[in-house]
Structures are given as C-alpha cells and as structure tokens.
Amino acid sequence: MSFPYLSIIIFLPLMGAxxxxxxxxxxPRRVKLIAAFFTLLAFLLSAALFFMFDRSLDGPQFVEQASWIPSINVQYFLGVDGLSLPMLILTTMLGFLAVLVSWRIDRRAREYFxxxxVLETGILGVFCSLDLILFFLFWEVEIIPMYLLISIWGTGRKEYSAMKFVIYTLLGSALMLAGILLLYSHAGTFDMxxxxxMGLEPALGSLLATAIFFLLxxxxxxKLPVFPFHTWxxxxxxxxxTAVSLILAGILIKMGGYAMIRVCVSIFPETSQTYAPLLVALAVVSVLYGAAVTLRQRDLKRLIAYSSISHMGYVLLGxxxxxxxxxxxxxxxxxSHGIITGLLFALVGLVYDKTHVRSIPELGGLARRMPIILVVFSVAGLAALGLPGTSGFAAEFLVFLGSFRSTVVSGIQIYTILGVLGIVITAGYILWMLQRVFYGPPKAQYEGVLDADRLERFTIFSLAAVIMLIGIYPRILTDxxxxxxxxIFGGLGL
Amino acid sequence: MNLYLLSPEISLCALALVVILLDLFIGRKWILGVVSVAGLIVPAAFTLALWGVNETSFNGALVVDPFSLFFKLFFLVIAALVLLSSTDYAHKFAGFRGEYYALVLLSAMGMMLMASTRELISIYIALELTSISLYALTGFLKDPKSSEAGLKYLLLGAVASAVLLYGMAMVFGLSGTTHLNEIAASIPAGGLLASPALLMGIVLLVAGFGFKIATVPFQMWVPDVYEGAPTPITAYLSVASKAAGFAVILRVFYEALGPLSLDWGIIFAVLAAITMTLGNVVAIAQTNIKRMLAYSSIAHAGYLMMGLAAVSALDPGTLGPSGPSALVFFLASYALTNLGAFIAIIAISNKIDSDEIADYSGMARRAPLLALALALCLISLIGIPPTAGFVAKIYIFTAAVDYGLIWLVIIAVINAVISAYYYLRVVRVMYLGTPLSEERVPSSWALRAALSFACLGVLFLGVYPWALLRIAETAVSLFP
Incomplete structure (x- = not known):
C-alpha cells in the first residue's frame, strides 16, 4: 500500500476537531487558527493530489484497501478517480473558506468549529469511499454536525429546519441502506x-434491479434535491x-449528484437507460419549478437557496x-455551482452582517456603500446565469450540448430547450435581485455601512478567481x- | 458431574453470601460496593479459565460452550457496571445496601445459568432465580411508584412464568423429554413436524419468553416498571434481563425447535415489526426520560428479534452473517449504549431530582461531559456512525435481508428514522435549552469509570467492530 494520502486528507479535519x-x-481566536490550519492543510494536500493524479488512467488512484468487517466483506476502501477528485478539492477548498467565513463567530466557538x-470529514469520506457501507457510514456522519450547527448557530425557525433536515436525510438514507443491503444479498460484495x-442487472432481473435502483x-x-423532495x-x-449554508449548497447537496453517477449509473446502466426519460423530465421540472419559485423570493438567502434547486436540475439532466x-x-x-453558490452565500452573509437585513425590498442603494461586494456579487450572479467566461457557462454549455445530442431519450431536444429556458428565468431573478439590492437611490439607514474587510476580500476574491479560471480554461478540470x-459511459454500452 | 464447570456460578453465589455476611459486621457500607465489584473478578477469572471448553455436565442439563461463556462474561461485565453506577444511588436505600448488592449478584447468577442450561426445568429455575431477585430490586425504593412497579412486575411476571411453564409442559408432553437436544431429535422421529399441539406449545414459549424481552403484546409492564424502579435497576432490566431472555430463546429455539424454524421464524418476524413500530411511535409522546427509554427498549427488542427471524429461511448456500451472530453483537452494543445512557441519567437525576426531559434543559452547560456521553449513547441508539449502534444495525439488517426479509428491513429502517426524532429531542434540550440553574452536576469516580467504559466501548465497537464480532461468530457457531 502506498502512502495513505486520502486517509490523511479525510481525517485531518477530524484531528483538528x-x-x-x-x-x-x-x-475563540486560537480555536479559529487551529481550524484554519487543519483545513488549509487538507486543502493543500488535496491540491497536491490534483497535480500528482495520473490523467491517463481511468481507474481509482491513491487506493487504500483493508478489511474492516470480514464476515460481511466490508472493506476500508478508499480511492479517487476523475469523478471524485474535483469533488474532493471542492470540499477541502470550501471547508477552508467556511472557516474563514465563520471568523466572526465567537459564541460557543469551540463547539462550532x-x-x-467533523462535518468536513464526513463529506470528504463520502467522495473517497469505494465501499458501499463505508460510503453509507460517511454519508450518515454528516447528520449530527449539521443538526447542531443549524439548530444552535442558526437564525429564524432554526430548530424546525434542523429537524426537518435530519428527518428528510435519514429517510432518504434509510431507504438507501435497504437498497445497499438488497444489492449485497445478491452480489455478495459492497465493493463499488x-x-x-459485474454487470449485475441480467442476474437480478428487471424488477429487482428497478427496486434497488429506486431505493438508492x-x-x-x-439530497440533490430533486423536485418534489426539495422542501427541506x-x-x-x-x-x-452562513458557513453552513456555504457547505450545504457548495458540497453537501453534491453528494447526491455524485452518488447518482457513482452508484446508480455505474452499477445499473440498463435500468438507468430505461428510466432516463422519467428522470430527465423530473430534471426539467426541477429546473423550471425551482427557477420560477426563486423569482418570487423576497429573502436574499432564500433566493439563493431556491436557485440551487434549479441548478441541481441541470445536474440531473446532464x-x-x-x-x-x-x-x-x-x-x-x-x-462550478459549488463555487458559485458558496460565493453567493458568503456574499449574502456579508451583506447581512453589515446591514442586518436580508429582506430584498428593504435593501437598496448599497452600490456606493459596498462597491467591492457589488463587483464580486455581480461576477457570481453572472456566473450563476451562465455568462461566457465563467465556470457556469462552461458547465451548463456542456450539459446542454451533451443532452441535446443524447440518443438515450427520444425527444430529449425538447427537454433540453425547456431546460435552456430556465437560464432565462435565472437571468431574470439574478439581475432583478442585483438591481433591487444594490442600485436605486441610497437609503439613509445604510449610511455608515462598511465594505468587505481584508479577510473577507481574500475569501471572495479567491472564489471569484476560481470561477473565472474554470470559465476561461475548463480543460483544467474536464480532462x-x-x-x-x-x-461509466463505457458501461452503458452505447 | 464436573463442578469445575459450574465454578463461575458457585463463586458468584459465594460472593453474594459474603456481601450479606459482611453487611452484618461492617459499619462503613461503601466497603460492600467495593467488595462486590472487586469480587466479580473471581467468577470472571473462572469464566476466562474455562474459555474454549465445550462440555456438558449434570446429565446434560448444564452446558459450558463458547455461547454460554460469552454470555457469562457479558452478564458479569454488566453487573459490574450496574454496581459501579449504583454507588451514586445507594444513599436512597441506605439501610439495605448489602441486600441490594447481593440481589444484583444473585440475579446475575441466574442469568448466567439461563445461558448455560439446556434442559427445560433448569431453564425455568434459572429464570425464576433471576426474576425473583429483580422483583425485589424493582421495589427497593419503597416509595409508592417503586412499590407499584415491583408489584406489577411480580404479578405480570408470575403470569408469564405460568404461561411459559405451560408451554414447556406441552413440549414435554409431546416429546417425552425436557432435554433440548432430545426434543430436537424427537420432532421428526415422533412425526411432530406438523403437530398443532407443538405449535401451540411454541406460541406459549414465545409468550413466556416474550415477557422477559419485552416484546409486543407482552410489553405493558415495561414503562411502569422502568419508571418506578431504581435507575440502576432499570438499566439492569433493560439490558441484562433482556439479553438473558434472548440467550435462552436462542438456545431453546435453535437446539430444541430447530426443525420447526420456518414456523417460529415468521412469528418472530411479525412480532419484530409490530414491536419496533409500537415502541418507537409511543416513545415520541413521552416526557419522562426513563419512560422514553422504556419504549425505546421495547423498540430495540423489535430490532433484536430480527436476528431471530433471520434464521427461518436459512439457506445453507448463502454467505454473510447469521441471525444469531448479528443478534449477539447487537445485544452487546445495545447493552453498552443503554447502560451508558442510564448511567448518565443516574448522575444527572441525582442532582436535579427529576426524570423529566424538560428539566435537562441546558445540561450541556452544567455537565458538559455527562451531556456529551448521553448524546453519544442516544446517537448510538439511533444508529448513526461512528458508534456501535450503527454497526449493530447494519449487521442485523444484513442478516435479515440475506434471508429474504426485505419487507422487515424496510419497516426497520423507517423506524430508525422515527426514533431519531425523540432521541434528538433530548440532545436538543440539553444543548439548546437554557440551564435552569448554574449549579454543576457532581458524580463519583465509580460512576465516571463506568460511564467512560460504556462510552469508549460504544466508540470502539463503532470503529473496530470485528474485535467483538469475531467472538460473537464463535459464540454462536454451535447453532446451524
């Protein structure tokens, strides 16, 4: 076994905790420095992994494998391939930035950080696990930290929201567990x-394969979330x-999309093809419904939250x-959405920190007070609506191009065109929001409001830089x- | 007749007698606690010395095999933890400490015998030895609630014993023997495979043992008894008594009634589904933490019975875990978890003198470590990693799915979601509520030691379950 890079990356945040x-x-200050140190270390290590990654191999790399529960063949099995490596880097990057974004938190700082x-360790584990039970373990680890982070340091109806999150997630993962175990009882292994x-589907028969596929x-x-499971x-x-919203939108919900490719499509290529029309239609509903509902939001943070539903619809479509x-x-x-939404939440957090207002109608005329925030907000907003030169464009363009030419679903061109319409609505709510929050006559109540300070500028500029970098040179990731x-595509046999 | 095989039980009985005698002559009663905990080393040493032995004695009534030795050690560890956690509680029955310790030891002896007999009458005697000690212990506080609990437990327990005895009589009447292995042989030989009378006997046995493990519909004693009994005894009842019940069920149903596993497997599967659902749903409405854990223990009896159900469709071709090994591991992890939770509750309720969940408000400020320990145990009861409860659930679910019980597993996983709601409510109150006072919550070193042992065990089994699973697999290897 080679040097255990992945274990170290996964457990660095836990050691920090x-x-x-x-x-x-x-x-509080010392706690924050320790948290920043460990997350930065994890980020640097994963960045090193990105450069050490052999771009000519298609299997998992940096593999670590050891028996964990021999009697049911559960392994401690880690590895990253081209699909999980970007997610790994995204997680460590946003994990570090989440610590920076939380710099102002002093109440029960020790517990918070x-x-x-711990949350970061759980998410990193999900993206690196190649054993279904290990994957499920890390998937569940995230629940308790999320519950406490939302319910102690949140705002508004925090306890209700935290419990809702837990119940939705647990219900989803409970059925997923049933699916995993059913799969195991027929395949005899958890090795992803x-x-x-294996090409399991013929052996399972279409009924059982469908049942397992949908349980998973x-x-x-x-998690993704797909309409109609999105209300949490x-x-x-x-x-x-703010920092938890950043992690939630930036990486947590990506676990859903990642797992769909890694588990559903990889293990059930034929079932995926059979039900692709249904799921693609669901994707388009998510895109349009999510975008339409976003248009109606009056709370800045809720607006960004709803926009995730529509953007995750593109992921499902793709x-x-x-x-x-x-x-x-x-x-x-x-x-790309991880970076963009992470940035948007960080910016919303900044605006709220400075003005203590999140309601869009009450805000207005902030452009003069916070020019730097405005510029970065505009970059992020334009990236969210897919302006060329930003990562949003590269990603959405590939999704649309690929799905327009896809041969699996008949009439997918219509779905794709409907999906593209979502972009128009996105442009609508982003620009309208920018206009209402930043432009218009300055309001007297925001007289002495400050712009971003040095640390905050570092955070938001670095995210904006990543957005531009991927927008200009997407090959750095697409390779x-x-x-x-x-x-995975090869397994589909198309 | 090899008395050496009985040495753990004999030494434990001697220990109980020593404690009673010492009680007469010693003024400083705390010594009794030290003696009884330290004295447990002797039977434990005998048990370990016997490790690996596989012999029978007393005309086959007593059996020492990996299974019984595993459970003997298990009961001794639990008894030690219960005794340690009692030190903070013993002032409530100051005059009767000696009897208290002795009764705990004697009931542990009864449980050890339950795991180690393979003859119906011995099983019944061992069960009664356990139960009678526990009846007395339940009423030990002598306040109205405790007395009511003791009486209720006694009366309902007597009914259950009668039912059990009746079931045993029917099995004996049909098979002509009380020895489990001979019963097994007589079933195909006597043409009893489709006998409705034997099935009736099985149903009565399930009812009798069902009382001990608190399965629906024999669960109605649980909430009242758990609430009224001294908290260490509640903990004892919820883990040791339940484990002893399961040990006997495994022994009786596998060794004597193995040929009929298809019949009783489905009984356990259906009971499991109803039990866990009822336990979890009713637990939501509880405001008293002991009552809540009582319903939670009913729910866990349901999960545990999945391990019994998973045997029925036994298919020799499949790999994977067997129901019994999953059941044994689940019992061990549940015992550590539940004991940990109850020990934390003993310490907290000692200070605040209340078992209402609302009074735990802000406990994370007043007793950070106790609150953390309780939260950890509750998380393990939900089955969230990295705890023993997580692995135990995965393992027992795997066993059930392997034997084709996917419907039961789906009910079980949904139940786990329901349970998250009420367990997390306690966590929420402790971490989010405002403290009712600023006073810290004290605890003795003995209690802290017991709590640390339980919590570290919960974490250790969550991270490295194979350490115990390996032993569990050997322990049940005698069952097909």
Missing part, C-alpha cells in the same frame, strides 16, 4: 468498483449560519441524458472528469 475539543483554554470540521464491473435513487434525490432545502439554507459530454458537464456543473466518466 479533536485538537479543538482538547484545547485547555478555548479562546469542532462540528464544522467490483459491482460496477431516492436517497440521492432527497430552503428551510435549512435560510436558517443555517446525468440522465447519459452521454459522455453531458455527464462531464453535470460533474463540472456540480463543481480529469473525462477520465472518470469514460468507464
């Missing part, structure tokens, strides 16, 4: 690589503290259009993603 918990005197780091290569899919659909998301987002280009696009969209999608 333990260090914070064991700190004899918990001054400890839970934030082996399962994908349901768990992921709640606006509540959780709105009431969560995945179940089942073409190589569209799945690459979907993966890129997950990465990697392609290698991850290739074997």
């Amino acid at each position: 333990i260090a914070i918990a064991l700190l004899p005197r918990a001054e 400890a839970w934030l780091l 690589v082996a399962l994908a290569q 899919f349901f768990g992921y659909a709640v 998301l606006p509540d959780a987002h709105t009431d969560a503290p 995945i179940f259009a089942l073409s190589q280009v569209s799945m690459t696009g979907a993966t890129l969209q997950m990465f 990697v993603i392609d290698m991850g999608i290739l074997p």
Whole structure:
C-alpha cells in the first residue's frame, strides 16, 4: 500500500476537531487558527493530489484497501478517480473558506468549529469511499454536525429546519441502506468498483434491479434535491449560519449528484437507460419549478437557496441524458455551482452582517456603500446565469450540448430547450435581485455601512478567481472528469 | 458431574453470601460496593479459565460452550457496571445496601445459568432465580411508584412464568423429554413436524419468553416498571434481563425447535415489526426520560428479534452473517449504549431530582461531559456512525435481508428514522435549552469509570467492530 494520502486528507479535519475539543483554554481566536490550519492543510494536500493524479488512467488512484468487517466483506476502501477528485478539492477548498467565513463567530466557538470540521470529514469520506457501507457510514456522519450547527448557530425557525433536515436525510438514507443491503444479498460484495464491473442487472432481473435502483435513487434525490423532495432545502439554507449554508449548497447537496453517477449509473446502466426519460423530465421540472419559485423570493438567502434547486436540475439532466459530454458537464456543473453558490452565500452573509437585513425590498442603494461586494456579487450572479467566461457557462454549455445530442431519450431536444429556458428565468431573478439590492437611490439607514474587510476580500476574491479560471480554461478540470466518466459511459454500452 | 464447570456460578453465589455476611459486621457500607465489584473478578477469572471448553455436565442439563461463556462474561461485565453506577444511588436505600448488592449478584447468577442450561426445568429455575431477585430490586425504593412497579412486575411476571411453564409442559408432553437436544431429535422421529399441539406449545414459549424481552403484546409492564424502579435497576432490566431472555430463546429455539424454524421464524418476524413500530411511535409522546427509554427498549427488542427471524429461511448456500451472530453483537452494543445512557441519567437525576426531559434543559452547560456521553449513547441508539449502534444495525439488517426479509428491513429502517426524532429531542434540550440553574452536576469516580467504559466501548465497537464480532461468530457457531 502506498502512502495513505486520502486517509490523511479525510481525517485531518477530524484531528483538528479533536485538537479543538482538547484545547485547555478555548479562546475563540486560537480555536479559529487551529481550524484554519487543519483545513488549509487538507486543502493543500488535496491540491497536491490534483497535480500528482495520473490523467491517463481511468481507474481509482491513491487506493487504500483493508478489511474492516470480514464476515460481511466490508472493506476500508478508499480511492479517487476523475469523478471524485474535483469533488474532493471542492470540499477541502470550501471547508477552508467556511472557516474563514465563520471568523466572526465567537459564541460557543469551540463547539462550532469542532462540528464544522467533523462535518468536513464526513463529506470528504463520502467522495473517497469505494465501499458501499463505508460510503453509507460517511454519508450518515454528516447528520449530527449539521443538526447542531443549524439548530444552535442558526437564525429564524432554526430548530424546525434542523429537524426537518435530519428527518428528510435519514429517510432518504434509510431507504438507501435497504437498497445497499438488497444489492449485497445478491452480489455478495459492497465493493463499488467490483459491482460496477459485474454487470449485475441480467442476474437480478428487471424488477429487482428497478427496486434497488429506486431505493438508492431516492436517497440521492432527497439530497440533490430533486423536485418534489426539495422542501427541506430552503428551510435549512435560510436558517443555517452562513458557513453552513456555504457547505450545504457548495458540497453537501453534491453528494447526491455524485452518488447518482457513482452508484446508480455505474452499477445499473440498463435500468438507468430505461428510466432516463422519467428522470430527465423530473430534471426539467426541477429546473423550471425551482427557477420560477426563486423569482418570487423576497429573502436574499432564500433566493439563493431556491436557485440551487434549479441548478441541481441541470445536474440531473446532464446525468440522465447519459452521454459522455453531458455527464462531464453535470460533474463540472456540480463543481462550478459549488463555487458559485458558496460565493453567493458568503456574499449574502456579508451583506447581512453589515446591514442586518436580508429582506430584498428593504435593501437598496448599497452600490456606493459596498462597491467591492457589488463587483464580486455581480461576477457570481453572472456566473450563476451562465455568462461566457465563467465556470457556469462552461458547465451548463456542456450539459446542454451533451443532452441535446443524447440518443438515450427520444425527444430529449425538447427537454433540453425547456431546460435552456430556465437560464432565462435565472437571468431574470439574478439581475432583478442585483438591481433591487444594490442600485436605486441610497437609503439613509445604510449610511455608515462598511465594505468587505481584508479577510473577507481574500475569501471572495479567491472564489471569484476560481470561477473565472474554470470559465476561461475548463480543460483544467474536464480532462480529469473525462477520465472518470469514460468507464461509466463505457458501461452503458452505447 | 464436573463442578469445575459450574465454578463461575458457585463463586458468584459465594460472593453474594459474603456481601450479606459482611453487611452484618461492617459499619462503613461503601466497603460492600467495593467488595462486590472487586469480587466479580473471581467468577470472571473462572469464566476466562474455562474459555474454549465445550462440555456438558449434570446429565446434560448444564452446558459450558463458547455461547454460554460469552454470555457469562457479558452478564458479569454488566453487573459490574450496574454496581459501579449504583454507588451514586445507594444513599436512597441506605439501610439495605448489602441486600441490594447481593440481589444484583444473585440475579446475575441466574442469568448466567439461563445461558448455560439446556434442559427445560433448569431453564425455568434459572429464570425464576433471576426474576425473583429483580422483583425485589424493582421495589427497593419503597416509595409508592417503586412499590407499584415491583408489584406489577411480580404479578405480570408470575403470569408469564405460568404461561411459559405451560408451554414447556406441552413440549414435554409431546416429546417425552425436557432435554433440548432430545426434543430436537424427537420432532421428526415422533412425526411432530406438523403437530398443532407443538405449535401451540411454541406460541406459549414465545409468550413466556416474550415477557422477559419485552416484546409486543407482552410489553405493558415495561414503562411502569422502568419508571418506578431504581435507575440502576432499570438499566439492569433493560439490558441484562433482556439479553438473558434472548440467550435462552436462542438456545431453546435453535437446539430444541430447530426443525420447526420456518414456523417460529415468521412469528418472530411479525412480532419484530409490530414491536419496533409500537415502541418507537409511543416513545415520541413521552416526557419522562426513563419512560422514553422504556419504549425505546421495547423498540430495540423489535430490532433484536430480527436476528431471530433471520434464521427461518436459512439457506445453507448463502454467505454473510447469521441471525444469531448479528443478534449477539447487537445485544452487546445495545447493552453498552443503554447502560451508558442510564448511567448518565443516574448522575444527572441525582442532582436535579427529576426524570423529566424538560428539566435537562441546558445540561450541556452544567455537565458538559455527562451531556456529551448521553448524546453519544442516544446517537448510538439511533444508529448513526461512528458508534456501535450503527454497526449493530447494519449487521442485523444484513442478516435479515440475506434471508429474504426485505419487507422487515424496510419497516426497520423507517423506524430508525422515527426514533431519531425523540432521541434528538433530548440532545436538543440539553444543548439548546437554557440551564435552569448554574449549579454543576457532581458524580463519583465509580460512576465516571463506568460511564467512560460504556462510552469508549460504544466508540470502539463503532470503529473496530470485528474485535467483538469475531467472538460473537464463535459464540454462536454451535447453532446451524
């Protein structure tokens, strides 16, 4: 076994959490420095992994494999391929930025940062696991930190939202567990690589394959979220503290999309094709419904939250259009949306910190008070609506191109065109929101409001830079993603 | 007759007698607690010395095999934890400490015998030895609630014993023997495979044992008894007594009634589904933490019975875990988890003198470590990683799915979601509520030691379950 890079990356945040918990005197500043140190280390290590990754191989790399529960063949099995590597980097990057975004939190700081780091470990584990039970374990780890982070440090109806999040997630994962175990009882292994290569479906029969597929899919659909399982998301987002919204929108919901490709499509290529028309239609409904509802939001944070539903619709569209280009696009969209929405939530958090107002009608004329925030907000907003030169364009363009030419679903061109319409609505709500919040006559009540300080500028500029970088040179990621999608697409036999 | 095989039980009985005698002559009663906990090392040492032995004695009535030895050690550990956690509670029955410790030890001895007999009459005697000690312990506080609980437990327990005895009589009447292995042989030989009378006997046995493990519809004693009994005894009842019940069920149903597993498997499957659903749904409405954990323990009896149900469709071709090994591991993880929760509750309620969940408000500020321990145990009861409860659930669900019980697993996973609601409510009150006072919650070193053991065990089994699973697999290897 080679050097255990992945274990170290996954457990670095956890070690940080333990260090914070064991700190004899918990001054908030020291806690924050420790949290920043460990998350930065994890980020740097994963960035190093990105450069060490062999772009000519299509299997998992940096593999670690050890028996964990021999009697049921559960392994401690980690590895990253082109699909999971971008997610890994996204997680460590946003994990570090989430710590920076939380710099102002002083209330029960020790607990807050400890839970934030535990959360990061859970998500990193999901993206690196190649054993279904290990994957499920990490999937569940995230629940308790999220529950406490929302319900203690949140705002508004925080306890309700936190419990709603838990119940939705647990219900999804409960059915997913049933699916995983049913799969195991017929395949005899939890090894995701082996399962994908087995070609299980003929042996299972179409009824059983469909049952397992949807048990699993349901768990992921709640997470992504897909209409009509999305109602937990606006509540959780709105009431969560900024950094948690950032993680929730940036990476947590990506677990759903990632798992759909990694588990549903890889292990059940034929069932995926059979039900692709249904799922693509669901995707378009998510896109249009999400966008339409977003248009009506009056709360800045809720607006960004609802926009995630529509953007995740593109991910679903890209995945179940089942073409190589569209799945690459979907993966890129997950990465790009992670950065864009993370940035948008950070900006909303900033605006709220400075003005203590989140209601759009009450805001207005902030352009003069916070020019830097305005500029970055505009960049992020334009990226969200897919302006060329930003990562949003690259990702959505690939999704549309791939799904338009896909041969799996008949009449997918119509769905794609409907999906493109979503962009128009997106442009509508983004621009309208910018106009109402930043332009118009300055309001007297925002007289002494400050712009972003140095730390905040560093956070938002670095995210904006990533958006531009991927927009201008998407190959930096698509090269990697392609290698991850290739074997999965090959399994479809198209 | 090899008395050495009985050495753990004999030494434990001697220990109980020593404690009673010491009680007469010693003024400083805390010594009794030390003696009884330290004295447990002797039977534990005998048990470990016997490890690996597989022999019978007393004309086949007593059996020492990996299964019974596993459970003996298990009961000794639980008894030790219960005794340690009692030190903070013993002032409530100051005059009767010696009897209290002795009764706990004697009931542990009864449980050890339950795991180690393979003859119906011995099983019945061992069960009564356990139960009678527990009846007395339940009423030990002598306040109205405790006395009511004791009486209720006694009366309903007597009915259950009668039913059990009746079932045993029917099995004996049809098979002509009380030895489990001979019963098994007589079933195909006597043409009893389709006998309705034997099926009736099985149903009565399920009812009798069902009382001990608190399955629906024999669960009605649980909430009142759990609420009224001294909290350490509640913990004892919820784990040790339940585990002993399951040990006997495994022994009786596998060894004696194995040929009829298709019949009783489905009984357990249906009971499991009803039990876990009822337990979890009713637990939501509870405001008293002991009552809530009582319903939670009913729900867990349901999960545990999945391990019994998973045997019925036994298909020799499949790999994977067997129902019994999953059941044994689940019992161990549940015991540690539930004991941990109850020990934390003992410490907290000692200070605030209340078992109402609302009074736990802000406990994370007043007792950070106790609150953390309780939260960890509740999370393990939900089955969220990285805890023993997570692995236990995965394992028992895997066993059930492997034997084709997917419908039961789907009910079980949905139940786990329901349970999250009421367990997390306690976490929420402790971490989000405002403290009712600023006073810290004290606890003795003995209680802290017991709690640390339980919590570290919960985490350890969640991270490295194979350590115990391996032992569980050997323990049940005698069952097909």
